[in-house]
Amino acid sequence: MTNVAVRRAAAVLSLASLLACGRKDDGRTIVLNGRIEAPTVDLAPKVAGRVVEVKVREGDRVKAGDLLVVLDLGETALSVERDRQGLAAAESRLKDLETGNRPPEIAAGEAEVADRKAAVELAKKEVARQEALMSRKVGVPRDLDRARTDLSRAEAALKSSEERLALLREGFRKYQTEQARRDAERAATVLKQSETVAREGEIRAPADGVVLHRMAEPGLLLGASQPALTLAFANRLYVRTFVPETKLGRVKQGSAAKVSVDAYPGKSFPARVTEISPDAEFTPKPVETRDERVNLVYAAKVDLDAGWAEPLVPGQPAEVTIEAAAEPAPASTPARSSRGSGRTPRSAASTWTSRGASCSP
Numbered sequence: 001m002t003n004v005a006v007r008r009a010a011a012v013l014s015l016a017s018l019l020a021c022g023r024k025d026d027g028r029t030i031v032l033n034g035r036i037e038a039p040t041v042d043l044a045p046k047v048a049g050r051v052v053e054v055k056v057r058e059g060d061r062v063k064a065g066d067l068l069v070v071l072d073l074g075e076t077a078l079s080v081e082r083d084r085q086g087l088a089a090a091e092s093r094l095k096d097l098e099t100g101n102r103p104p105e106i107a108a109g110e111a112e113v114a115d116r117k118a119a120v121e122l123a124k125k126e127v128a129r130q131e132a133l134m135s136r137k138v139g140v141p142r143d144l145d146r147a148r149t150d151l152s153r154a155e156a157a158l159k160s161s162e163e164r165l166a167l168l169r170e171g172f173r174k175y176q177t178e179q180a181r182r183d184a185e186r187a188a189t190v191l192k193q194s195e196t197v198a199r200e201g202e203i204r205a206p207a208d209g210v211v212l213h214r215m216a217e218p219g220l221l222l223g224a225s226q227p228a229l230t231l232a233f234a235n236r237l238y239v240r241t242f243v244p245e246t247k248l249g250r251v252k253q254g255s256a257a258k259v260s261v262d263a264y265p266g267k268s269f270p271a272r273v274t275e276i277s278p279d280a281e282f283t284p285k286p287v288e289t290r291d292e293r294v295n296l297v298y299a300a301k302v303d304l305d306a307g308w309a310e311p312l313v314p315g316q317p318a319e320v321t322i323e324a325a326a327e328p329a330p331a332s333t334p335a336r337s338s339r340g341s342g343r344t345p346r347s348a349a350s351t352w353t354s355r356g357a358s359c360s361p
Contacts, residue, residue, distance in 0.1 A: 034241030123151035
């Protein structure tokens with residue numbers, strides 16, 4: 001037999017002793033013993049870091065959101081400031097595009113167009129003058145070509161300035177604004193991711209509970225998913241008890257119950273039977289005799305109803321009083337026929353009583 005099996009058998013035998021020595025049942029209730037338990041969860045970070053501070057000890061009661069462990073994530077924490085600056089730059093770019101060009105920029109564009117128009121007019125006059133000289137046979141063809149080239153350049157510069165002014169008056173194109181908006185959204189997502197990773201440097205309580213185990217100490221390099229604390233949920237307590245085989249038929253799932261503990265004498269906490277195991281917890285032999293069957297017990301879970309204010313702690317011994325069905329009345333044994341005998345016949349009741357007195361319970 002393994003050590004685990006030995007300890008389990010010892011626990012069941014100890015429980016059987018408690019059941020035998022505890023408060024007796026009446027016709028309407030069944031009294032059982034057990035211990036208060038609670039669901040537990042291991043609290044661990046998503047990323048590796050060195051433990052800086054552990055703010056709780058084993059047995060401390062904590063509230064949801066309380067800071068329990070502080071980690072140093074190293075360079076991971078620096079990415080938050082970098083991504084925050086990236087988001088600020090992206091939002092500034094988007095704001096400029098949505099605002100459009102400022103009036104001074106448009107005025108400068110208009111002045112440039114006016115200057116280009118004056119240059120075109122001057123180039124036209126020069127071309128006309130060179131053509132007049134050529135018509136009088138006093139001009140030089142090279143000067144006329146140069147004048148026409150200057151006019152073409154002035155007209156091209158004017159066209160470019162007019163297009164630029166049109167864009168300034170129209171504002172930025174829609175696709176540029178949409179691209180800037182997507183860039184800002186992407187930067188916000190990156191910052192949110194960095195902040196989420198940085199928050200892993202703090203382990204907080206997910207709910208009200210009691211610290212059962214403390215595995216982390218300052219200076220420990222805690223790996224990702226490596227538990228730092230074990231927390232028991234204080235608002236979801238239950239009692240794990242065992243129902244003897246002889247009383248199993250009187251306990252039903254959903255039966256009302258009351259739980260009492262030594263720490264609060266005279267006070268009981270409302271509860272309800274939520275689970276009954278279909279398998280026996282203790283079997284002495286492969287084939288049980290009638291006398292051995294009374295040693296069989298079945299695990300049961302009794303959940304405490306919400307609303308208590310007392311600081312109950314997992315591990316406390318508890319007594320459970322279950323509202324159970326009444327014990328069935330024993331069947332009467334028919335009277336024997338006295339025909340052919342010289343003895344006086346006995347009633348069925350007297351026959352059952354005499355037999356019952358001679359049988360072991």
